[in-house]
Every structure is written in C-alpha cells, then in structure tokens.
Amino acid sequence: MARARNSVSPLLTLVALVVAIAALHLAKEILLPLALAILISFLLTPLANRIERLGLGRVFSVISVVGVTFLVLGVLGYIVTGQLIELGVQLPSHRERLIAKVQQIKPESRVLEGITKTLEDVESAMKQDRPGGDRTDQGQTKATGDEPQPDDAESKDPDKPASPPPSPVDELRAHGVQVGGETSWLGDLERYFRSSTVQKEQDAAASDAGPPPVAPVPVEIVGTPASPLRQVLNWLGPLASPLATAGVAVVLVIFIMLKREDQRNRLLLLFGSTHLHATTEALTDITERVSRYLRMQFLINAGYGLAVGLGMYLIGVPNAVMWGVLSFSLRFLPYIGPWLSAIMPLFISIATSEGWTQPILVVVWFTILELIVNNVAEPLLYGRSTGVSGVGVIVAAVFWTWVWGPIGLVLAMPLTVCVVVMARYIPGLRFLTVLLGDEPAMSDQERVYQRLLAGDVLEARKLLLERLKVSSLAEVYDQVLLPALTFAEGDRHAGLLHEEQEDAIEETARDLVEDLGEAAEAKHREALEADPEEAIAVAAGERATNLRVLCIPLRDEADETSALMLKQLLDAEGIAVEMPAAEALTGELVDWIVSLKIDVAVISVLPPLPTRSSRLLCRRLRERYAELPILVGFWTEEPPEEVGRQxxxxxxxxxxxxxxxxxxxxxxxTHPRIAEKVG
Incomplete structure (x- = not known):
C-alpha cells in the first residue's frame, strides 16, 4: 500500500499542476486584476503605513496614496499618447532622410530600391485588377483626341458591318451620266435609296446580334455615416479591456489595503491552524522578498527613465519625455525591456537627425546607463537575492507570457518569487524550488563526489582549489573532501560501486590531497612573504613544538586518506607525525608507541561506523599505556555521545x-607531563 501511495503521489502532483495551469489560463480575466492588485498593494502599503502613523487614519492614507499613484500614471499616459500621435504625424516626413542613411551604410546595395519598386508594382497591379478598371486609363483616348485608324486587316474584319451597295444613281454616274445637283429629283432619289438601304442593313444586323451592349457604369457604395456615439464606441473598443482591468485592479487595491490584516488572517486559516508556523514563515518571506524587489525595481526604473529622458533632451532626440516614460515602463519587462527602450529612440534619432553624431550619442548614453544600473545600482539596492535563478527568470517570463499575455511578462518575476518561496514549504512542490531557485543544485561535496564517479578529476580539482582560495585547508577537507569520501564509503559498503570505481576514487582522492597540500603551502608562503613579522613568529612556534603523534588508519585506504589529510595539517604546525599503513596489525601498532616515542595516538575513522575494531584497538592501547592520550577522529560534523561510547x-x-x-x-x-617530556 505504501509503495502504491508513493507511486500515485507524483501523478497527483502532475495532474494538480495541469489543472492549476488550465485554471490560470481560463480564469485570466478574474485572476489578472487580482494579481495586479496584490502586487501594487505590496508596493504601496509601506507608504500608506507611514501616512497612517501620522494620525491621518487608514481610509485617508489608502485613498490618498492610491489616488495620487493612479493620477500620476494617468497624466503620464496622456502625455505619452499625445507625443506618440505627434510622432506618428511627423515620421513620414523623414522617410527620404532615413532611406538616404540606409544607403550611406551600404551605398552599393539596391535592396531598398528593389523593395520600394516591388511595392509600387504591386500597388499598380491591384489598381488595374479592380472592377471597372482605372477611369483615367479608360478616358485616355478621348482626352488626347488621337483616335486610331483602322488598317486593312481591321477593314476585313467579318464582325464589322459591310459598306452599303451602290445606289442606281451611283451606277448612272459610273457610266458617265451627269446627275443634277443636290436639289434635283435624282439627288432626292439617291438619298432615298441610300437611307433605305442603310436602315435595312442596320435592322438585319440588330436582329442577328441581339440587343446592343450597354457600357458599364461605375458604382461606388457609400455607407451611412456613423453616429457620434458609434464613433466614440469604435474609438474606445480596443481600450475597453485594459481600462476594465485597470478599474477592477484599482478597486481591489483599495480594499486589499484597507483590510490587509483580515485578508492575512483568512489566508492563514485557509492553510489550517496545524500549519500556522510554516504558513507564517512563508508569508513573511514572500512579503519581504516581493516588497523589497518591487520597491527597488521601481526606484531603479524611475531613475533610469529620468536619466533617459534627460539624456534624450540634451542630445536633441524629439519627444524626450515620452522616451523617459517608456524606458521606465519597459524596464519592468525582464531582459527584453532595456533593449526595446534603447532601440526606439535610436531609430527616431536616425530618422530625424542630419548626420550620425546623434545616433552614436544615443548608443553611448544607453550603454553607460546599463553599465551603471547592472553593476552598481542593482547590486547595491537589491541586496539579498530574490531567490530565482537566471534560467528560472527566462522560463517564468515565457510561461507567464503564454498564460496571461504581455501583462504576464510584467508580473513574471514577482509571481515566480511567490511560487518559489511557497514551494519551499510545500513538500509536493519542492521540485519547483530546485528547478527555478537560485540555490545550488548540489552541494560542493556532492559535486566533488559526482565528478569522481564520472572520472572528471580536473573539475573536482578545480572546485577544491577555488574553495581553497576563500577557506583554509582544514575547512576544505572538513566541509568538502571528507564528506565526498563519506558518500563513496557509503556506496561502497552498500555494494553500489564496482572494483574499478573504488580503485579510481581512492587513487584520485590521494592525488587531490597532495595537490591541495601543495596549493595550501604555496598560499601560506605568499602570506608570509607579505608579512615578515608573521613569518618570524611562525618559525619560532614551529621550533618550539616537538610533539610526536601516531596517526593510525583504522581499516582501509579511505581511512588512510583521511589520516593523510590530518598528517598534512599537523606537519604545517610543526608537529611530527608517524603514519603506519592500514594493514598494520594491532600488536605492531602497540609496539610502535614505545619504539617511536609517541606522545599522542590518533585513530582515523571514516564513516560508516566500525564499532568492534575501534573499541578493540582503544582497549589494547589503554591496557598497555594507561597515560597515553588516545584521540579517535570520526570525521563527521558533531558525532553524538553514543557514537563515542561505541x-x-x-x-x-x-x-x-x-x-x-x-x-x-x-x-x-602544552600539558605539563607532555611538555616536560618534550622539553
């Protein structure tokens, strides 16, 4: 049953996450104003608290802070909108200048001209394809007055009506008969014959061809002009959703700030009274991290926007106020915000300036600001980390943008901080802290052991040497290398390591100890060269210490490696150390005490616990040498008393x-007996 329950738990967690993500997406219209309101209340609550402490009351402090904040935002939005409209009107007039500058960058390139010509050809083809054609083209022949003359081929066209046959009067004239003037009766007869013949031919042609074609008449559909109310609705349509979200957020901010203690208590009750301690710690951590992050980000972005606006004004870029406000707003977007805030004024400066001096100054100004903000302002003001790694920020930005759109990108960082902090206190969500948090995925000792398992000695040595730069050799051994060897011993006793891995780890560990000893000695020499007085004191101390220590590895090569570490540290202190092999028999070790004139016996033991062999050795030494100091090094942080007895x-x-x-x-x-013996 327990195994089945454990296998179902990850599946339930996955299903819960999928349901939660779907709910976030489907309930966007409700959750988005709520999230905005909560984060804005985090930002404004400290200021409202200060006003309330002056004795002005909570209602007045909340209404005044919220009202002034959104009033300032509205005024800035109005200014930016006006300057955007002005920029949109003026920008087409700079088209030729922009094209000329692009050609200056690459004068032999005809890409821009080709694109322009292609667009013009497409526009001309679209005009010709419209029903009715181009009226100007249709009327071109009449306007010029040059009517084309039919050629011989056209005169033989069978579709055209034939010339009327000759009349009797024409035949008389063809035979040389003189016909009178137009007023004679023969003239009247001629006109009659001609008119009757033409009329008959026209009637016959009309009966064969059907009704005469009617010339197409262009038709233009003109809609009824919209009413003023409809025009206003059309203009406000795209703004309706953002305005509604902002309005709901304002109302929620006011109520959250007015009833913040009540909301906090309800949230604590929601998680249950049995988890009161963990929930309180989580809420406190979230409040501190998010509030500090939002306040510092607001201050940094406000200073950045002010510097951008002032710089653009001094450089001469149009609409400097708009660029300052946009830079302030866009820096709330992780990673892409600073780029967008720099690209837009750079493009405008290229389009509006005569030369290249102004665009270069814009690039230099933004570069200086980014260097100052990223390397001075943010480390100084942010202080403690938000708890989210760099990769976590990118993943969060993509996720919240997908779920909630552009507003989700603005809220990505604060929301992710809340998720990561809550995941620390919820066991089922602990993996989110591992994936998104900024804490190391593995400790140094785990990394060293993992590198030893992978056979990557270079990275293990590099990690240990980096740690040695900021720590002493004893700390590196105690905090990193000994725990790594303890992991190896645990896996070896559990049968998880094959023989080749055991040999490789033991050999590599000895090499690392030798390398670290040499590096520590070099570090010590450099310190003494920098301080000659310290060098004299250290030399005197080394000459005065003549203690002899027997360092005994209890069982195997792992204990031998740990004993070698202790020997290095004692040698650095001027203490003589004798170290037998791990295979030495107990009787031999007992005899060494006398032959080597040992003052202190040290038994080196690396976990796991070897109770019988260590007790036996201690008892044999105590029976033979009652006054000999016996020290057992069981290399863990704090071995309990029960371990000492065992x-x-x-x-x-x-x-x-x-x-x-x-x-x-x-x-x-310094013990009198040992000091007297040593002396």
Missing part, C-alpha cells in the same frame, strides 16, 4: 573534524 568505550576522546583535532593536539602539547 568507538572507544570511554578509553579515548572522539573528535569530529580535522580542525578540532589539530586544536586538541596543540592543547595537549
């Missing part, structure tokens, strides 16, 4: 770190 059964002292072991041996060196 390791030495009261015959020795258990110590958990190499640094503490070195300090303890130095203290023993």
């Amino acid at each position: 390791l030495c059964a009261g015959d020795g002292e258990v110590i958990g770190t190499l640094a503490a072991m070195v300090e303890r041996i130095q203290v023993l060196a």
